[in-house]
Amino acid sequence: MRMSSSIPFKLFEEECLKLLKTSLEESRIESTENVLVRSLEIPPAREMGELALPCFELAKLLRRNPKELAEELAAKMSLMERKYVSDIKPAGLGYINFYVNHFELAQELFTAVTNFGSQYGLIKVERPLKIIVEHTSGNPIHPLTIGTGRNAVIGDSLASLLRSRGHDVKAHFYVNDVGLQVMIAAYGYSKVMDKIKGEKFDHSIGIIYPMTNSIVEIIELRKRLERASDDETKREILKEIDEWVGIAYELRNKDPELFDYLLSKISEDEDPKSMISKLNKDYEEGAREAVEIVRGLCKAVIEGFKQTLSRMWIKFDSWDWESEIAVWSKATEEVIGKIGDIAPWALERSEGALVLNVNGVASALNLKEKWGLADKELPKLTLRRADGTSLYTTRDIVYAFWKLKKADKVINVIGAEQSLAQLQLKIVLALLGVKDVETRYIHYAYELVKLPGAKMSSRRGRYIPLDDLLNESVNRVRIEVEKRGSALSEEEKKEIAEVIGVGAVKYALLNVTASKPITFDFDQVVNFERNSFPFINYTYVRALGILRKSSFTPTPNVDTSKLTHEYERELVIQMAKYPKIFIEAADELKPELLTNYLNQLSELFNSYYEKVNVIKEKDEETRKARLMLVYSIKTVIESCTKALNFKLAQRM
């Protein structure tokens, strides 16, 4: 029975460490295992082996010359018995390079791949946690945009990764059905309900909302203009009116009939703004008419969200209505009461509104030092409006509690622009007695997706719907599929275009580190060359093609010593490392590590494919070993894409 591991590369690492330890002991050098584990690194170039130990730190400790030390240790280790380490060489000014025996490594890899199939590399944690990933949570006033799309893709891949890691993960969508934006949309919707055409409802609201908003803004500004006394204010107001008129004009062009109708209906109202405020108050109080209209709107918009999301294979376990959790339950008022009980000194009244001195709380709890915050004044947080209605952050505190009660850990994918509010929220959680806030409640911040010219703004109706991006991508893939003119049926072509087109969008949004802003460009997001999902799927199809034509069944019983080509060596090493990369991606919440990995593996395989023929190989043993290598590539791509929740086309 061969010793086997689900992380092949680790066998090599452990052997390197063992050799080092033994050689140090022989040289009577005191235990320095920590130094070793920390220092062992991947060398910058292929010819320097697979792992290296820089001896400078050790040499300094021992007051030795690093070069000589490296030479001495390497010589010693070269004489020792070993299995996975083929060569040990001193190099440079004080490095020891370790070269892997990739024939042995290939045996381990093939065993693991045969045993685990497309579960290969998805190493489970010892202690699974209950984790909630809250993501997407787009406001129900317009369709999902490329911005919320980025959120959705990040959140979904995190949820998927953590699930693959063995955690008990639930994906939650927070429905923001409370607040003025939704009320504006509901107010406009109530005016034009029967005029709405057959298109996707979220898209309809996506135009009604900004139209209503601009009309109400203009009416309100005109009133202020009448009341204004001095010329300076008048000029400012006029400037603002001009801007909004421009926006309204832009919006009217999209649907003149709808706009004019909406305008006439809103003009019938004496004071639209106060009607919106009243709707807001009524809704928070649960008045039946208000609930009917707002709920009706939100449900219909969410139906549109679900269609878009399911197209991206994104599912949620829970839809959490803000109104239910935070408002109607009276929980928001309870939380405010609790804060008052614990820290009455931190609450202030300001023109009728209730304000929390967050800075005082942070100081009192010693959080600034503990959380490494700058020693600066933190801004205050308004907990309740003067009219008694609640505010987003206050409601979010309640929601945070609600989530924390259900899970060990809560990951919230929320835009980076909310960093301050999220910090304030965490401080309040700590005040209310939540332990380990900083590890249990995570704000996973992502930067916005910007347009090349103008800024995106839902209030102005300037945004790119995620649906449009998906359609564009799928259409472009469809054109490519047609070009190939293959013998596929229409139905198959359609499916392939969908899988690859959607995958291309997901990959593009995921591949850039979340903390970096993306400037949106169709040609860049929807690119089908290297470093794209189509490229990866293409690689996969190539591997499948080889396997299909050779009637192959996986087995570790192949002669790995036949894999002598340098690309074969590279591929074996790369795949043996995959489980380690998966673990890091899941534990450090870095899905982009896996998109990068997939791309690298694909590049390697395509180079190999160009240089080495598998099927035509005459030597039976060599052919079998190569087939197993190709099968492993196919398997790793399946495992990795599955962990990120992508689908793969079998042909393209």
Add this chain to the structure above:
RNA sequence: GGGCCCGUAGCUCAGUAUGGAUGGAGCACCGGCCUCCGGAGCCGGAGGUCCCGGGUUCAAGUCCCGGCGGGCCCGCCA
């Protein structure tokens, strides 16, 4: 005024948490490769003051300090 984030090739980005040997890709540009296991591919070329200046270190794209440029945020929006 303050806080957070970003600054790496003409453009878009990896690499920075945990410092290590000649700083990697893609796009665009130039030049090659289809009697193929499907060219959505492969090979080569050109292209870098890693924003600037100090400091720590045997060693800095990476850590520290100070600047510069861009984005976001700073009590009744979400």
